[in-house]
Amino acid sequence: MNTVEEWASCITVEQLDDDPYPIYARMRHEAPVCFVPAVGLWFVTRWADVDFAASNVDLIDSSVTPSPLNRVMGGPSILVLDGEPQKKLRAMLDPSLRPRVVEATSPDLVSPIVERLLDTIADRGEAELMSEYFEPISVLSLGSMLGLAEIDGDTLRRWFHGLAQGAINFEDDPARWEVADATGEEIDRTLMPILERLWKTPDPCTIATMLQHAEGSFDERVAVILPTLKVILLGGMQEPGHAAGTTVAGLLESGHAAAVAADPAGLVRDAIEEGLRWVAPIGTQTRRVKVETELGGVRLPVGANLGALVSSANRDEEVWGPTANAFDLYRPKRNHGAFGFGAHFCSGHHFSRVQMRIAVQQLFERIPGLQSDPERPPRFNGWEFRAPQHLHVQWKA
Numbered sequence: 001m002n003t004v005e006e007w008a009s010c011i012t013v014e015q016l017d018d019d020p021y022p023i024y025a026r027m028r029h030e031a032p033v034c035f036v037p038a039v040g041l042w043f044v045t046r047w048a049d050v051d052f053a054a055s056n057v058d059l060i061d062s063s064v065t066p067s068p069l070n071r072v073m074g075g076p077s078i079l080v081l082d083g084e085p086q087k088k089l090r091a092m093l094d095p096s097l098r099p100r101v102v103e104a105t106s107p108d109l110v111s112p113i114v115e116r117l118l119d120t121i122a123d124r125g126e127a128e129l130m131s132e133y134f135e136p137i138s139v140l141s142l143g144s145m146l147g148l149a150e151i152d153g154d155t156l157r158r159w160f161h162g163l164a165q166g167a168i169n170f171e172d173d174p175a176r177w178e179v180a181d182a183t184g185e186e187i188d189r190t191l192m193p194i195l196e197r198l199w200k201t202p203d204p205c206t207i208a209t210m211l212q213h214a215e216g217s218f219d220e221r222v223a224v225i226l227p228t229l230k231v232i233l234l235g236g237m238q239e240p241g242h243a244a245g246t247t248v249a250g251l252l253e254s255g256h257a258a259a260v261a262a263d264p265a266g267l268v269r270d271a272i273e274e275g276l277r278w279v280a281p282i283g284t285q286t287r288r289v290k291v292e293t294e295l296g297g298v299r300l301p302v303g304a305n306l307g308a309l310v311s312s313a314n315r316d317e318e319v320w321g322p323t324a325n326a327f328d329l330y331r332p333k334r335n336h337g338a339f340g341f342g343a344h345f346c347s348g349h350h351f352s353r354v355q356m357r358i359a360v361q362q363l364f365e366r367i368p369g370l371q372s373d374p375e376r377p378p379r380f381n382g383w384e385f386r387a388p389q390h391l392h393v394q395w396k397a
Contacts, residue, residue: 004031011036013171016383020283021325024312033296039170041286041307042300047316047337049296053308054285054341057082059293062344064286064305069231072166072180074188077227079344086343089228092213093347096145096206106354110141114359118366125397126373128390129363130245137359138241145351146232147198147205151190156233159183163234168384187230195222206232236348239281240355242387243338247275247360248370249378249388250327257370259329264364271329272356277320277336278327283311284384285340310337311386369395 008031011023016039027034027045035042044053053060062080069080078089095101114137121127139156143149148156166180195207199218202208207229214221251257251271260267287306292299300306314336315324323331339346346352364370372378373392381389 004034008034009037011038013038013383017381019380020311020383020386021315024309024315025325028312028316031296033298033300036307039307041170041305042298043312044295044306044308045312045316046296047313047319050285050308050310050313050337051341053287053295053306054344057343059289059291060287060306061290062086062287064288065303067286068166068169068172069286071177072163072169072184073227073230074184075223075227077231078347079231082343089224090347092210092225093206093228095213096204096209097347097351099350102350102354106141106145106351107358109144110137110355110358111362113137113140113144114362118362122366123397126392126394128392129248130241130388130391133363134241134245134359134391137244137355138236141240141355142232142236145206146229146236147203147207148191148194150194155190159187159233163187163230164385167234168382184230187233188226191226191229192222195226232348235282235346236352239276239339239346239348240352240359242281242385243272243276243279243352244356244359245388245391246279246281246380246386247271247356248363248393249372249380249391250275250278251329252370252372252393253378254327254329256327256329257364260360261364261368261370264361267329268357268361268364269353270333272353272360273333273336274327274329274331275356276338277314277331279380279386280311280314280336280338281385281387282338282340283382283386284309285344308341310340311383313337367393367395371395 024045027043032046032049033042033044044050061082067080070076078086117133117136121132127133135157136153140153143151143156162179162183165176169176198208199211202212210225211221214224251260260271285308287308289300289302289304292302317324339349370393373394376392378388378391380386
């Protein structure tokens with residue numbers, strides 16, 4: 001190819017899903033703001049530009065058009081709103097997600113789930129940690145926190161995967177929409193009687209809290225909060241479950257697993273933060289240009305849709321140094337962007353971190369000599385949502 005633009009015009013969704021990081025690296029060095037026709041987005045790849053795009057809502061807002069998020073969530077959610085509407089939704093979530101509340105209540109919610117799942121694998125000497133451990137921990141913990149403990153983990157996992165098919169569908173694939181639309185309709189049918197019960201008889205769960213803090217009739221409150229509940233069902237599994245799996249994969253690949261095994265309580269937080277930086281579980285904040293703006297040396301027109309790539313920002317060599325692509329347990333501490341930038345910084349970040357901390361720490365405390373299965377190494381996939389598709393491990397039972 002003669003130019004970066006010609007090269008970018010040939011990038012496929014399949015290439016991005018397989019491994020987007022070499023693509024992002026070339027863009028950071030040669031075209032930090034670059035249009036990718038396959039997904040209809042201008043990719044914003046450097047840390048400073050991602051931060052700017054996500055933090056200056058007077059110039060660049062969240063109203064991407066067309067947005068797969070609006071369709072899959074069934075209406076405007078906390079992800080695509082700015083200003084007062086977004087602040088109102090955050091205010092409905094904040095009471096149940098404040099750090100003191102999370103630290104006081106979450107360990108008693110998460111630890112029994114972790115212990116039960118560890119009991120099922122501890123004597124086997126092998127496991128596939130994504131489907132048998134990390135994903136169930138995420139969805140079951142999330143279900144309990146939301147007020148959906150009556151819904152089984154397999155259903156919650158299926159909902160997550162169905163919603164994800166729509167949320168990443170920038171190429172407008174009809175097969176993906178079929179799965180996502182059916183999932184959204186099933187969620188609506190299943191949640192309605194639960195919402196009615198929590199409206200009439202509220203308890204401290206997140207859904208009841210949101211209903212109480214919303215405005216209007218019951219139907220009006222449901223219309224406001226239901227799209228954001230679907231966002232939580234999607235992101236609430238991505239960040240803790242998939243990031244925890246990524247963290248363990250990174251520890252095994254880098255050779256640092258033995259250090260964490262020797263001091264799980266002391267090193268688990270550093271391991272988790274590096275895992276979140278190394279492979280951001282949610283890679284993109286989508287944005288739309290409101291006012292003609294120059295970014296990364298490119299003049300962006302009004303209406304341009306941007307993919308502010310937190311996953312690329314987290315490997316920007318100007319910020320993280322020449323070893324940015326490596327998992328390094330002992331990397332100097334600084335804030336990463338895995339939970340987003342600006343006003344859309346993830347409301348549930350503290351709950352996610354508590355889940356990851358408990359899941360990873362107890363795994364290393366309970367399972368001695370954890371190592372990758374040499375016949376089935378971890379395989380990552382995805383660019384918007386990225387995680388190990390599987391994580392086969394072995395140990396001496």
